[in-house]
Amino acid sequence: MQVGFQGNTKNTVFDPDPRAKLAMLLAVNIIMISGGSAGVELVLRIICAALPFVLLVSVRHYRTAVIYLAAMGAAVFGESCILPHTSGIAGILVLIPCGILTRFMAGYMMCWYTVRSISVSEFVTAMEKMHVPYFITIPMSVMFRYFPTLGEEYHAVSDAMKMRQIGRTVKDPLTYIEYVLVPIMMSTVRIADELSAASLTKGLSAGGRRTHICEIKLTLADLFIIAGSAVMIVLFFVY
Amino acid sequence: MKEKFEVKELINVGVFTALYFVVVFVTCFIGMVPICMVLIPLIIPIVAGIPLMLFFSKIKRFGMFTISGVLFGLIMFLLGSYSWVIILTCVVSAFLADLVLMSGKYSSVKCCVAASSVYSLWGIGTFISLFFGFREEYLNSIVDGYGQEYVDKLASYTPAWMFFVMAAMCLVGGFIGGVLGTKVLNKHFRKAGMA
Structure with a gap:
């Protein structure tokens, strides 16, 4: 889906x-x-x-x-x-x-x-029409885009844990948090890097007025x- | 502040604010049980401090963290069932944390832990409606939905001095979270060159 x-x-x-x-x-x-x-x-x-x-x-x-x-x-x-x-x-x-x-x-x-x-483009255009500054718009659109990705990442992590049979058997809450959070944090760093590479190809950092295809x-x-x-x-x- | 933010920084802000919010939110669900509601200001910053420290290691410029606070406040207001005060506390505590980070030139680990502690004060916005002038109004407003029994229980757990205890719990929780986060960073991220 x-x-x-x-x-x-x-x-x-x-x-x-x-x-x-x-x-x-x-x-x-x-x-x-x-x-x-x-x-x-x-x-x-x-x-x-x-x-x-x-x-x-x-x-x-x-x-x-x-x-x-x-x-x-x-x-x-x-x-x-x-x-x-x-x-x-x-x-x-x-x-x-x-x-x-x-x-x-x-x-x-x-x-x-x-x-x-x-x-995303509709959202950015709408925000721009409401005169929201770019340093709010960009993180916001990234943030909303990232929530579903986080869900996917979590499923991947819990699948991997099940495969190694360490899912619910971890009793210590801190260890459990570490097992879940660290891989997600790793992928967060990686995804942030990938997104900024993608934004570079889209010329987001070039400055100047951006045009929009969507009306x-x-x-x-x-x-x-x-x-x-x-x-x-x-x-x-x-x- | 005069130079423009780089897009890479803004993307980091977005991604890490989302991660922080989700961690806070998941931890929040413990808080629906009346007694845990009182402990929640301690538990949330401990867990959320871990991703927060990774975020701090990516911050190199004043203002980035304040933006994160604005976004976090807005989304807590929208999804977290709190009053508008939450936006204010989020922005102010993020700004203060930003100042603390700047005083450490964005590289001192001690300042990062201190900033994690300061930022955790946003939690005040989640429970301030139980205290001071807001108390009666708030308690009356939830009698309708949650029933008198729940409200009485809640009221008995929260005398006025609890406010300061809870604020202190935020600070301590943020501190513990910061220390834990530093440990996690040293264990998993520094070697990989990711922090």
Whole structure:
């Protein structure tokens, strides 16, 4: 499976501007993470929980969307129906997984969607249009590109550990951390070197104004999305 | 600061900030258990100090680490469920750590350990909402989601003096992490010429 920044926008039904996506991401994260559920807040939370589902469907990731919906439903059910009838240890056992899921999952799905659906060049162009300086833009795009790579590296490391039969048998936490972290750090150094070699061939360090092939334009729908996100955030803070 | 940053440096900033964030984040999951939440400021910098020291060995210029702090603060704010204060503490502590690094001319190992300790103070932003003027508001805001039982437990673990204990734990954790990181660097990276 391909992960990370992808330029594959032909496959989508609806493709908002990167800035609109970032606005939605911000709104969903801010609103979902606080756990309130009364009045206006409840309406906002329902909207924010539904948003990732709609967006995932719009990029044709039906399986992920359905899994998201099922997990979210289960967590909400656990929080609102099972939790009031439990107490003590059982209560905490229900509370913690459900609490994590309801608070974080929508935000993560939004992040996943945003990172997957914005290509690096789109992201850089959008950031440049927002007048973000280059010394923020470059590390940021590298960073978002690197998260999925880190996941892959981790799988490679744990596979190698399993092959040598040292996976879960390591009892000492510090040794375990060393076994996992050191190879990842090694590959991090290597990947950073490779990336800077790649950037050299792209002339990133040449200075001067860069031109872009991808076109970024705010349509009416994008403006509507941005305004909507702003209104949701304001409503959230006022109530 | 006057000269432009090289792209190689910026790429290092991006990659290592990502690594640092992931390490912090994975370690954070221990913190969902109420009692561990209090110990978390100690545990996180110890683990995260290891990649941090490798990052420090790549830094040769003032400002690089401050940028890393800005990015880390933004992403913690987005994904870490904290208030906007986290951005402030991340930036300030990264700036201070940058100053410490500069005082060691970016090569002194002692200054790197000290900087790791100073930078760990960003952790203050994660628990400041439990103290001072934010306390009542924060506790009331989570009663809704987590239930009264959890909140009472949390409140009983965190009297006001805990703030200073936790800040000290950050410093100590950062120090231990820095020392561990130095050991790891000496063991695995110096010989390979990677640090």
